[in-house]
Amino acid sequence: MSRTIDRMPEAPNGASRRVARVVRGRPASDGAGVRLTRVIGSPELPDLDPFLMLDEFRSDDAQDYLAGFPDHPHRGFETVTYMLAGRMRHGDNKGNSGLLLPGGAQWMTAGRGIVHSEMPEQEDGLMWGFQLWVNLPGRDKMAAPRYQDIEPAAIPEVDLPGGAHARVVAGSLANASGPAKAVATEPLYLDITLPDGAAADIPVPASHAAFAYVYDGAARIGPKGAAHRLGRGELAVLGVGAHVEISADKGGGRLILVAGKPLGEPVAKYGPFVMNTYDEIRQAVVDFQAGRF
Numbered sequence: 001m002s003r004t005i006d007r008m009p010e011a012p013n014g015a016s017r018r019v020a021r022v023v024r025g026r027p028a029s030d031g032a033g034v035r036l037t038r039v040i041g042s043p044e045l046p047d048l049d050p051f052l053m054l055d056e057f058r059s060d061d062a063q064d065y066l067a068g069f070p071d072h073p074h075r076g077f078e079t080v081t082y083m084l085a086g087r088m089r090h091g092d093n094k095g096n097s098g099l100l101l102p103g104g105a106q107w108m109t110a111g112r113g114i115v116h117s118e119m120p121e122q123e124d125g126l127m128w129g130f131q132l133w134v135n136l137p138g139r140d141k142m143a144a145p146r147y148q149d150i151e152p153a154a155i156p157e158v159d160l161p162g163g164a165h166a167r168v169v170a171g172s173l174a175n176a177s178g179p180a181k182a183v184a185t186e187p188l189y190l191d192i193t194l195p196d197g198a199a200a201d202i203p204v205p206a207s208h209a210a211f212a213y214v215y216d217g218a219a220r221i222g223p224k225g226a227a228h229r230l231g232r233g234e235l236a237v238l239g240v241g242a243h244v245e246i247s248a249d250k251g252g253g254r255l256i257l258v259a260g261k262p263l264g265e266p267v268a269k270y271g272p273f274v275m276n277t278y279d280e281i282r283q284a285v286v287d288f289q290a291g292r293f
Contacts, residue, residue: 015223021237052135052267075112078110081129082129086122134187141274196250213235270285
């Protein structure tokens with residue numbers, strides 16, 4: 001389900017970003033049957049260049065996540081996993097391994113090909129987090145794979161004027177720089193907590209596409225007089241501008257704010273492969289079947 005905000009006036013690049021569209025995810029499953037909510041990558045929002053997919057997984061029923069994501073291939077893009085609760089083990093055929101803990105992240109550049117798994121390291125309790133797919137430009141789709149394992153303590157945290165608190169996974173905010181490095185799309189990835197009555201004005205590069213996803217409570221997004229209230233599970237596609245105003249009413253809210261430089265290139269998708277043409281997709285299938293990943 002989605003709704004477009006009617007009669008949104010065009011804003012200059014230096015203005016506060018307004019909510020252009022609100023999208024709510026739909027139930028889905030992936031891996032070996034992990035239940036999740038797909039927000040980007042659904043029929044309502046197939047992609048938001050350079051973002052190809054956003055999933056939220058959240059359950060305290062082990063049957064919803066215990067089977068995990070066994071070995072599977074990727075080519076042509078990056079996967080970003082960010083944990084709020086629970087433990088997940090990454091392993092891949094390039095020899096990388098990492099334990100994702102609450103507050104931790106991984107940023108994996110599949111490049112020309114990688115086979116990896118993400119498996120729960122718990123048999124009960126809450127498993128909660130996000131996986132984001134970020135496209136790569138054609139020049140980088142066949143680059144060497146790379147894995148960034150980011151411990152919770154490596155992610156800087158900042159207190160902002162107005163009472164908000166932010167964790168900086170990628171990009172920069174208030175003189176803090178996130179540990180995740182991804183040159184092509186120059187990403188910004190923030191985890192923001194808004195206590196009762198808190199407000200913040202977050203700089204976002206005017207050249208970037210951006211979205212905000214409320215994962216707990218509620219938040220108001222947009223300039224004063226034109227802000228929209230989003231509840232848990234709603235994503236706001238943001239219009240043009242150089243900053244985003246967010247605030248919370250009674251009860252507060254938590255959200256991720258993500259932005260990236262659009263690539264403006266053709267996208268060909270087939271399962272775990274994302275290239276520019278379907279000839280390249282066919283070659284990816286052949287290469288994987290031949291063991292060249």
